[in-house]
Amino acid sequence: MVEAVSWACRCLKLLLALVVLPSTACAHVLDEYLQATLVEIEPSDIRLQINLTPGVDVAQKVLAQIDRDGDGVISSTEATAYAQSLKRDLIARLDGREIELKLTASNYPEPAELRTGSGIIQIEFSIVPGALAAGPHRLTVENRHFPTLGVYLFNAAQPRSGSVQITQQKRNLNQSEGEIAFTYSPMAQTSRAVAIGALVAVIAVIAIAAVWTSKRSSARAATSVPPATPPLPTR
Amino acid sequence: MIKRILPASALLLLALWCGLNALAQRSPTPGSQVAGNATGDVVSAAKKFMATLDDAQRGKLVYDFKDDAQRRRWSNLPTFPRGGLRFGDLTAPQREAALGVVAAALSAQGYEKTMQIVEADEVLKQTGGGRGGPGGRGPDQRGGPGGPPDARGPGGPGGPGGRRGGPGGRGGGAMFGRDNYYISFVGQPSATDPWMIQFGGHHLGLNITLTGGQRTLAPSHTGAQPAVYQIEGKTIRPLGREVDKGFALINALDEGQRKQAILGVQMRDLVLGPGRDGQAIAPEGIKGSALTEAQRQMLLDLASEWTGILNDAAANAKMEEMKKNVGKTWFAWAGPTEKGSAAYFRIQGPTVFIEYAPQQMGGDATKHIHTIYRDPTNDYGAKWWKP
Numbered sequence: 375m376v377e378a379v380s381w382a383c384r385c386l387k388l389l390l391a392l393v394v395l396p397s398t399a400c401a402h403v404l405d406e407y408l409q410a411t412l413v414e415i416e417p418s419d420i421r422l423q424i425n426l427t428p429g430v431d432v433a434q435k436v437l438a439q440i441d442r443d444g445d446g447v448i449s450s451t452e453a454t455a456y457a458q459s460l461k462r463d464l465i466a467r468l469d470g471r472e473i474e475l476k477l478t479a480s481n482y483p484e485p486a487e488l489r490t491g492s493g494i495i496q497i498e499f500s501i502v503p504g505a506l507a508a509g510p511h512r513l514t515v516e517n518r519h520f521p522t523l524g525v526y527l528f529n530a531a532q533p534r535s536g537s538v539q540i541t542q543q544k545r546n547l548n549q550s551e552g553e554i555a556f557t558y559s560p561m562a563q564t565s566r567a568v569a570i571g572a573l574v575a576v577i578a579v580i581a582i583a584a585v586w587t588s589k590r591s592s593a594r595a596a597t598s599v600p601p602a603t604p605p606l607p608t609r
Numbered sequence: 610m611i612k613r614i615l616p617a618s619a620l621l622l623l624a625l626w627c628g629l630n631a632l633a634q635r636s637p638t639p640g641s642q643v644a645g646n647a648t649g650d651v652v653s654a655a656k657k658f659m660a661t662l663d664d665a666q667r668g669k670l671v672y673d674f675k676d677d678a679q680r681r682r683w684s685n686l687p688t689f690p691r692g693g694l695r696f697g698d699l700t701a702p703q704r705e706a707a708l709g710v711v712a713a714a715l716s717a718q719g720y721e722k723t724m725q726i727v728e729a730d731e732v733l734k735q736t737g738g739g740r741g742g743p744g745g746r747g748p749d750q751r752g753g754p755g756g757p758p759d760a761r762g763p764g765g766p767g768g769p770g771g772r773r774g775g776p777g778g779r780g781g782g783a784m785f786g787r788d789n790y791y792i793s794f795v796g797q798p799s800a801t802d803p804w805m806i807q808f809g810g811h812h813l814g815l816n817i818t819l820t821g822g823q824r825t826l827a828p829s830h831t832g833a834q835p836a837v838y839q840i841e842g843k844t845i846r847p848l849g850r851e852v853d854k855g856f857a858l859i860n861a862l863d864e865g866q867r868k869q870a871i872l873g874v875q876m877r878d879l880v881l882g883p884g885r886d887g888q889a890i891a892p893e894g895i896k897g898s899a900l901t902e903a904q905r906q907m908l909l910d911l912a913s914e915w916t917g918i919l920n921d922a923a924a925n926a927k928m929e930e931m932k933k934n935v936g937k938t939w940f941a942w943a944g945p946t947e948k949g950s951a952a953y954f955r956i957q958g959p960t961v962f963i964e965y966a967p968q969q970m971g972g973d974a975t976k977h978i979h980t981i982y983r984d985p986t987n988d989y990g991a992k993w994w995k996p
Binding site for chain 1: 684686688689872873874875876877878880884885888889890891892893
């Protein structure tokens with residue numbers, strides 16, 4: 375097998391004037407703007423983590439929207455402004471009600487890296503749903519950012535909390551719109567702790583009962599002992 | 610007497626329960642225990658390679674095992690600031706020794722796949738396919754720095770190097786080809802302590818963590834562009850078995866099963882590709898418990914195309930672990946089901962996450978593939994060494 379592999383490698387080396395199938399090959403996304411959204415749903419908050427990767431052919435166009443003064447540096451003001459523009463292009467609804475997104479984090483690569491088509495902009499928004507009622511819920515997100523260039527991915531993250539269960543995910547064909555159905559069961563969150571507590575309680579009750587039984591038996595034994603034989607009367 | 614025994618027993622039970630839990634966290638995954646002296650062989654190959662290097666090169670090759678930034682520094686991209694030693698900067702004997710390390714860690718089939726991925730990138734370079742991107746603005750003037758050495762044979766003859774630019778002045782392949790693959794170690798090679806081999810470049814990011822007799826490939830990326838090429842009339846498909854087995858499985862499902870498995874969306878890329886460490890998505894598709902025994906076997910066989918990249922002992926052990934969880938493993942599909950078309954699929958179970966994603970960018974998506982392999986419970990072998 376090893377010889378076969380070596381032979382294959384040698385062939386590959388020697389035959390680089392090879393016949394390749396017709397190729398319009400490209401290394402990576404060129405004229406598209408990949409926008410991948412991962413939705414984390416937890417009882418206390420909901421987060422949209424969005425990774426944005428402009429292809430090399432559109433990177434300059436996207437960069438122009440970020441580096442507004444064109445000085446080749448993405449300032450914090452420009453970074454925030456771009457994140458806010460993305461926010462305006464997102465429509466999020468929880469149970470049919472439009473909800474406010476709050477910018478919580480962003481990370482921008484250097485403009486030079488963005489121009490290569492390999493730079494990834496990471497932006498995170500948070501939704502504070504308030505007191506999430508127990509039962510089924512439905513979160514929908516619509517992404518209208520750079521619709522003519524955009525290609526999209528939309529996915530629910532596996533919830534870390536056992537009290538949230540993803541029941542269904544729906545998306546339109548290009549995933550610019552997604553819907554996540556989930557249930558919130560506050561009881562489930564504590565069920566493990568309750569189970570452990572119950573186990574400890576049962577062990578404690580058994581132990582106490584056994585001690586109590588043991589004590590009672592000892593007491594009974596003590597009372598059932600015949601009284602000491604009175605001393606014989608002396609004559 | 611009972612008074613003392615009962616509380617003590619309760620405490621003992623509690624301690625036993627805690628101890629077993631801790632042991633379960635720490636004990637080797639059945640699927641990863643490598644039999645025999647396989648780790649020793651990899652260590653020997655690594656030391657042999659290091660012996661070919663000078664001090665400066667050794668300094669560039671080896672990172673501290675605690676260096677999480679380097680551990681996570683891998684990508685599918687050709688232009689990415691990888692660490693370690695670049696193959697184009699090594700001599701032929703050094704490259705031969707470096708590939709010897711990779712070969713020692715992998716199965717023969719896994720090594721062959723790896724080399725075919727590297728050679729696909731060389732093809733991409735030679736055909737000026739890598740249009741766009743940095744350095745891709747004109748013809749590559751460099752001469753060939755030499756072909757890749759055989760892992761177990763003498764160094765190969767010099768390759769032709771970059772000879773042509775891409776069409777319209779946009780080609781060139783400075784960033785492509787076998788010279789642009791990197792090797793690094795995170796941690797010192799050891800038969801007992803944890804360390805990691807990283808071997809990567811465009812469409813390849815192998816991260817092999819070894820801890821004594823345990824070994825994992827998670828997380829790793831494989832890909833190919835072109836995914837099909839010919840040499841002397843022989844067709845090479847680095848990821849051909851993956852796609853063939855994927856289509857065989859989707860077409861083995863009945864109509865009701867397919868309805869569950871097919872997501873009905875366009876999947877344009879990997880969801881949990883490079884850079885998505887530590888994330889997990891909600892499973893979708895059809896669950897293994899809804900498959901027949903034959904279909905489950907096909908699912909495992911499909912997954913073996915990734916798990917089997919590692920040496921046989923590690924691969925077999927991982928497969929045993931997957932068999933135990935096959936009922937809880939999901940299979941999802943997006944795209945047409947006709948063989949030969951561009952379709953995405955995903956395998957997701959308690960200890961495995963695999964994606965196969967054709968790239969629909971500027972050409973035939975079946976010719977440009979990205980895949981990812983992860984273990985949600987043990988990426989980078991963390992459960993063996995993380996406190």
